[in-house]
Amino acid sequence: MANRGEIIAEFPGGVVRLYKDGSIERCHGVPVPCSQGAFVDGVASMDITLDDTTGVWARIFLPDCAINDDSSVRLPVVIHIPGGGFCIGSPSDPEKNSLCRRRAVDTRSIWVSIAYRRAPEHRLPAGCEDCIGAIAWLxxxxxxxxxxxxxxxxxxxxxxxxxxxxxxxxIAYQVALSAASSEISRAQGPAVKIIGLILLHPGFLKEERSKSEIENPPDLALVPADIMDQVSIMALPEGTNKNYYIFNPWIPDVSQVVLPPALITIGKLDKFYDRSVEFCRAMEAAGQDLEMVEYANMGHCFHLMPNFESCPEALDQSQKVVNFMNKRLQMLQAGSEADQVS
Known part of the structure; x- marks a missing residue:
C-alpha cells in the first residue's frame, strides 16, 4: 500500500483513517446480506434505495406477524438511525442487523434502518440531511x-x-425537531406522524469536556474520550468544533416546538453520561415529555456489544423500548376511541 503520509484522525482499530493530504482509507467489514424477502427466525429483510443521487438506502425488517396475524392490521414503523460516530454504522453491520431483527419481533413493528452517508467522505450535516430525506420518502x-x-x-x-x-x-433528535417544525400541511394528504422518540445512549458533546468524559474509566465507558476527538476531526464541517448543533443540541427555542414523547437510556459509566443528563434536564425544563433510564454499571451502547447484549441490563432496556412503544400506541388508541364516542 502506498505511503499516504501523516494520519490526522483514525477510528479505533484503523477502521477509518483520514490523512493529511485529504485521502481516506476505510477498512470494510463483512456486511450481512438481507434475506431477500424470505422469513428467517420470524423476520424478513429487504434493501431499498431511497435516493439514486446520493446512494442512500434502507433495510426494511418485516416481522412475520404482519403475514401470520390479521393481514388487514397495519403495523407501526420504527425509523432506525444506526450509530457509529457518524463515520461507521450501517444496517448491514452484524450488530445493527441483529438488533433490528430482534426489535422487529419484540415490538411487533416494521423497522426501517437508514444507511445514510458517512464521514469523512461526507461530513455533517450530510448524514442528518439524508435521514430527514428519509422522512420525505416515507x-x-x-x-x-x-x-x-x-x-x-x-x-x-x-x-x-x-x-x-x-x-x-x-441525528434522530434533529430529525424529530425537523418533523415537529415542518411546514408540511396534512391537508395535502396522509403524512408520516412521529409519535415517539427513542434515544439509546446519544452521543451529545460540547467543546469543553464534562466530568464524565474526564473521570469515567475508558475500559468501562466503552468509548475513550480521545475517540470523541478523532470523530470530531473526521465528522465535523471544516471550521467548526464540538459545539456544532448536531453534537451539541441545546437549542434555545426548543420550547417553541412540541416534540413527541421520548425515551432516553444512558449508562452511568458512559463518557457521554453528563451531557445526556444535562440534555434531559433541558428538555424537561422546556416542557418536553421524556422518560430517562439510567444503568448504573454500564457504559456506552453496551447492548450492541457481544458480551453484553444478553445481560440483564440489555434485556431490561429492550423491554423498556417495548413498554414505551406499547404505552404510546395504547394512549393514542384510547384517545381515538374517545374522539369517536364524543
Missing amino acids: NRIARHEIESQWLSQHADLEHCFLAGDSAGGN
Whole structure:
C-alpha cells in the first residue's frame, strides 16, 4: 500500500483513517446480506434505495406477524438511525442487523434502518440531511405517490417512532425537531406522524469536556474520550468544533416546538453520561415529555456489544423500548376511541 503520509484522525482499530493530504482509507467489514424477502427466525429483510443521487438506502425488517396475524392490521414503523460516530454504522453491520431483527419481533413493528452517508467522505450535516430525506420518502409512500411493497401493504405510517443509538441518537433528535417544525400541511394528504422518540445512549458533546468524559474509566465507558476527538476531526464541517448543533443540541427555542414523547437510556459509566443528563434536564425544563433510564454499571451502547447484549441490563432496556412503544400506541388508541364516542 502506498505511503499516504501523516494520519490526522483514525477510528479505533484503523477502521477509518483520514490523512493529511485529504485521502481516506476505510477498512470494510463483512456486511450481512438481507434475506431477500424470505422469513428467517420470524423476520424478513429487504434493501431499498431511497435516493439514486446520493446512494442512500434502507433495510426494511418485516416481522412475520404482519403475514401470520390479521393481514388487514397495519403495523407501526420504527425509523432506525444506526450509530457509529457518524463515520461507521450501517444496517448491514452484524450488530445493527441483529438488533433490528430482534426489535422487529419484540415490538411487533416494521423497522426501517437508514444507511445514510458517512464521514469523512461526507461530513455533517450530510448524514442528518439524508435521514430527514428519509422522512420525505416515507411521506411519498403515505400519499401513494410511490410504492414500497412492504410499507405500502403493511405499514401504519401515522404511528411511527424515531430510534437511534449513539450518533444515531443525535441525528434522530434533529430529525424529530425537523418533523415537529415542518411546514408540511396534512391537508395535502396522509403524512408520516412521529409519535415517539427513542434515544439509546446519544452521543451529545460540547467543546469543553464534562466530568464524565474526564473521570469515567475508558475500559468501562466503552468509548475513550480521545475517540470523541478523532470523530470530531473526521465528522465535523471544516471550521467548526464540538459545539456544532448536531453534537451539541441545546437549542434555545426548543420550547417553541412540541416534540413527541421520548425515551432516553444512558449508562452511568458512559463518557457521554453528563451531557445526556444535562440534555434531559433541558428538555424537561422546556416542557418536553421524556422518560430517562439510567444503568448504573454500564457504559456506552453496551447492548450492541457481544458480551453484553444478553445481560440483564440489555434485556431490561429492550423491554423498556417495548413498554414505551406499547404505552404510546395504547394512549393514542384510547384517545381515538374517545374522539369517536364524543
